[in-house]
Amino acid sequence: MDYFHEFFPHEAQQETVVYHASNESFLPEGYYAFLESYCSNPNCDCKTVLIQIEPQSRRNPIDFDRSARPTAVIKYGWEKPFSKKNPMIHADAPESSLALIALKLFQEYVEANSHYLTNLNKHYSMMKKIDPDKMSSPTLSSIEKEPKMGRNDLCICGSGKKFKKCCLNK
DSSP: OEEHHHHOHHHHHHHSEEEEEOGGGSSOSEEEEEEEEEOOOTTOOOOOEEEEEEEESSSOTTOOOTTSOOSEEEEEOTTSOOBTTBSEEOTTSOOOTTHHHHHHHHHHHHHHOTHHHHHHHHHHHHHHTSOGGGOSSOOHHHHHHOTTOOTTSBOTTSSSSBGGGTTTTO
């Protein structure tokens, strides 16, 4: 998974969601950025995004403390309907005590702002056009050579599917 803002800082500056938490939100008051990361595998079409909700000192969406633990990391398939598993707290991410509150606020934001889904789809398309050699995550060839990846393990692309049903034969 690679961060959208690392490849497209100008667009991220304009289009990254910055949520202002007030006293009634149950999050500590302040600004929180919804930082997007997308699958780096050019052969995968999972249409899933990881949203890392990061507290900020200012209203600048790409100005955050990289050493701080995120408030939440949310896995979201924007073309799928809401369910118990979509969106959800990403299982492999460190979870803060405020993660479930952040997830609820994220769901409310998505329901209230239909343009956000359009932006996610646009950002996904932009990320898929990047040269795979510039991506930081493993490419398909390195995934296939990884001896620890079993056929029944969850796919490294983050789709939530088993490796054998996702990227194994692509």
